Amino acid sequence: MVVRQKLPVIANVRNGFIRLVPMPELAKALWTPTDERIAKSRMSRFAKKVNKSVGLHAWSVAQPSEFWSEVWDECAMVGTKGDRTFIPNAAGTPISAAKFFPDAQLSVVENFLQKSGTAHGTTEALVAIDENGVRRSRTWDELSLRVAAIAGSLEQLGVVAGDRVVAWLPNSLEAVEVMLGAASIGAVFSSASPDFGANGVTDRFGQIEPKILVAVDGYRYNGKDFDCMERLTHIRAGLPTLVAIVLVSNVSVGEHSRDGLLAYETFVSSGLSSPVAPQRFGFDHPWYVLYSSGTTGVPKCIVHRTGGVLIQHLKEHQLHCDLGDDDRVMYFTTTGWMMWNWLVSVLASGATAVLFDGAPTAPNTSRLFDIVDSERITLLGVSAKYIDSVRKAGVEPRTSHSLQSLHTICSTGSPLSPEGFDWVYASVKQDVHLSSISGGTDLCACFVGGDPTRPIYRGEIQGPMLGMASDAVDDKSNSLINQPGVAGELVCRQAFPSTPIGFWNDGRAGAPDPMQPGPKYLSAYFERIPGIWAQGDFASWTEHHGIVIHGRSDTTLNPGGVRIGTAEITRVVEQHLEVLESLVFGQEIDNDVRIVLLVRLAEGVTLSDQLIGDIKSRIRVACTPRHVPGLVLQVGDLPRTRSNKLVELAVADAVNGRPVRNSEAIANPECIWQIVELLNSPR
Numbered sequence: 316m317v318v319r320q321k322l323p324v325i326a327n328v329r330n331g332f333i334r335l336v337p338m339p340e341l342a343k344a345l346w347t348p349t350d351e352r353i354a355k356s357r358m359s360r361f362a363k364k365v366n367k368s369v370g371l372h373a374w375s376v377a378q379p380s381e382f383w384s385e386v387w388d389e390c391a392m393v394g395t396k397g398d399r400t401f402i403p404n405a406a407g408t409p410i411s412a413a414k415f416f417p418d419a420q421l422s423v424v425e426n427f428l429q430k431s432g433t434a435h436g437t438t439e440a441l442v443a444i445d446e447n448g449v450r451r452s453r454t455w456d457e458l459s460l461r462v463a464a465i466a467g468s469l470e471q472l473g474v475v476a477g478d479r480v481v482a483w484l485p486n487s488l489e490a491v492e493v494m495l496g497a498a499s500i501g502a503v504f505s506s507a508s509p510d511f512g513a514n515g516v517t518d519r520f521g522q523i524e525p526k527i528l529v530a531v532d533g534y535r536y537n538g539k540d541f542d543c544m545e546r547l548t549h550i551r552a553g554l555p556t557l558v559a560i561v562l563v564s565n566v567s568v569g570e571h572s573r574d575g576l577l578a579y580e581t582f583v584s585s586g587l588s589s590p591v592a593p594q595r596f597g598f599d600h601p602w603y604v605l606y607s608s609g610t611t612g613v614p615k616c617i618v619h620r621t622g623g624v625l626i627q628h629l630k631e632h633q634l635h636c637d638l639g640d641d642d643r644v645m646y647f648t649t650t651g652w653m654m655w656n657w658l659v660s661v662l663a664s665g666a667t668a669v670l671f672d673g674a675p676t677a678p679n680t681s682r683l684f685d686i687v688d689s690e691r692i693t694l695l696g697v698s699a700k701y702i703d704s705v706r707k708a709g710v711e712p713r714t715s716h717s718l719q720s721l722h723t724i725c726s727t728g729s730p731l732s733p734e735g736f737d738w739v740y741a742s743v744k745q746d747v748h749l750s751s752i753s754g755g756t757d758l759c760a761c762f763v764g765g766d767p768t769r770p771i772y773r774g775e776i777q778g779p780m781l782g783m784a785s786d787a788v789d790d791k792s793n794s795l796i797n798q799p800g801v802a803g804e805l806v807c808r809q810a811f812p813s814t815p816i817g818f819w820n821d822g823r824a825g826a827p828d829p830m831q832p833g834p835k836y837l838s839a840y841f842e843r844i845p846g847i848w849a850q851g852d853f854a855s856w857t858e859h860h861g862i863v864i865h866g867r868s869d870t871t872l873n874p875g876g877v878r879i880g881t882a883e884i885t886r887v888v889e890q891h892l893e894v895l896e897s898l899v900f901g902q903e904i905d906n907d908v909r910i911v912l913l914v915r916l917a918e919g920v921t922l923s924d925q926l927i928g929d930i931k932s933r934i935r936v937a938c939t940p941r942h943v944p945g946l947v948l949q950v951g952d953l954p955r956t957r958s959n960k961l962v963e964l965a966v967a968d969a970v971n972g973r974p975v976r977n978s979e980a981i982a983n984p985e986c987i988w989q990i991v992e993l994l995n996s997p998r
Contacts, residue, residue, distance in 0.1 A: 445671075472559050647671060
């Protein structure tokens with residue numbers, strides 16, 4: 316029998332940072348694209364077009380005006396580009412002060428619906444599949460007709476450019492139709508998923524004072540129907556600026572009064588007699604309002620510009636994900652996560668968007684892979700948590716599914732573990748581009764991600780996205796690119812098109828415009844490193860010039876003054892077959908920080924001294940002695956946001972006697988107080 320011992324990570328402490336020297340096994344490429352695949356890729360063709368077969372990324376950040384102008388042309392953006400591409404920010408001002416395409420005029424609807432009215436107009440633009448397996452679709456021509464009708468109906472209700480139209484909807488055809496109908500006339504769109512509570516919805520939508528709400532009467536998740544009508548009554552009362560509520564009938568729910576509510580199909584039909592063609596607006600016209608997680612206070616309303624988000628998505632889809640006309644894309648997401656906005660933008664590249672609503676494991680753990688085969692999905696997007704859960708469930712799609720159509724798998728939401736990389740190539744498909752990406756709601760795009768022309772190394776994101784001067788820096792803003800394994804702050808050193816316009820109503824003296832950059836916005840991204848965007852993630856470079864994300868820098872642990880990313884610990888802990896999930900936070904004790912590890916264990920498993928010792932030993936070997944938690948506790952559940960992200964900050968706040976800010980954003984806030992009680996109980 317051959318015993319394979321995991322080699323330890325060598326750690327050196329320098330200037331308060333931990334240097335993590337990658338284990339030898341990290342240096343082996345899991346996947347390398349063939350010469351033929353590289354030559355056929357959009358990335359390779361673009362590099363040849365701009366004569367940058369070598370040094371493409373360096374050129375893209377050194378020459379932003381030339382690069383973004385080429386992206387506009389390469390990705391076939393519809394609109395008038397104008398003579399000016401880029402006006403840099405003045406010295407001493409944040410990079411958000413730069414301007415891209417200041418003379419441009421465009422419509423996202425024209426970009427999304429380029430296939431309507433052509434020979435391809437009768438092919439599918441959208442496919443929606445619910446948990447029950449009900450399949451609905453819209454052709455490009457049908458979608459164009461309905462969007463024009465919705466725009467007409469909105470105008471009849473008095474909606475004008477700049478007004479807000481909001482949707483409390485599942486990942487459905489209606490959500491996309493309403494978004495495009497609003498964008499046609501320049502209205503600002505915002506969405507939340509129906510699993511949000513009434514307060515969570517009004518905390519978000521109430522700040523932006525919407526004129527129209529499109530809501531759903533109910534939804535199904537994991538075999539259970541949920542009635543939304545009672546919550547809708549409270550939401551209606553909490554949004555006094557509404558002039559109309561449009562109701563989508565989705566599932567059979569209890570009897571409720573629908574007085575004063577406009578049926579969705581009636582709403583669409585009313586605009587058929589007076590359809591409205593899409594209008595063009597400036598590059599910086601507001602398109603979306605997205606929201607921070609709300610775990611650090613009332614959710615911040617992040618206002619995103621039309622052209623900036625669109626051109627970023629086109630670049631990411633076509634160049635980094637190699638998408639084109641014949642692709643079919645499914646990303647498992649809700650309308651409350653920025654990946655929904657990212658997903659629906661594939662329409663602008665001529666690809667079909669497949670919308671799935673429901674539990675990804677209902678009726679079985681292979682559900683998403685079933686859809687990959689039945690819908691001929693070419694790009695599948697999931698969260699790192701999903702990959703980890705199916706890996707632990709022993710799912711082996713390569714033995715039960717064809718997956719012939721699948722050329723790309725995207726993963727985001729949290730750092731993807733090296734074991735997750737291994738599982739994809741061993742259990743899903745050997746010839747697939749695993750694109751681990753990282754960005755955020757803050758920019759509605761990615762800082763780092765995939766490149767179909769480069770190898771994949773386990774545990775690593777391939778590198779910075781084109782046009783993004785992404786870097787990991789130390790506490791003196793020095794780049795760590797030549798110090799692989801040394802973790803620091805993830806930043807973007809130069810301007811990029813999808814910096815938010817600002818936070819809604821982030822007022823300041825002399826700036827009454829609700830969408831101008833104000834003090835909260837400037838503090839959120841530019842206070843840590845003046846003028847440079849700091850994302851709030853803890854990252855390190857690798858020897859391949861890839862990136863590893865270690866977790867949020869604002870949840871970074873600091874025992875003895877040494878910075879440790881929480882994901883460094885949870886990644887090791889969750890390799891244990893008996894551990895389903897884990898969460899790490901710092902407890903302030905005696906002017907220092909004690910690392911506390913919470914574990915949710917497999918059914919029937921109890922946290923014994925032996926298991927604790929095993930977990931600590933694994934952490935000590937894989938990381939350093941400084942990473943070993945001072946306390947390990949078993950819990951029945953862990954607190955998470957409604958988009959299923961674990962909330963370390965809220966737990967740390969509660970345990971350390973600070974107020975838990977905006978618990979409404981947390982799907983199961985009772986877990987927090989159970990954890991506090993557990994910590995305070997005698998042991």
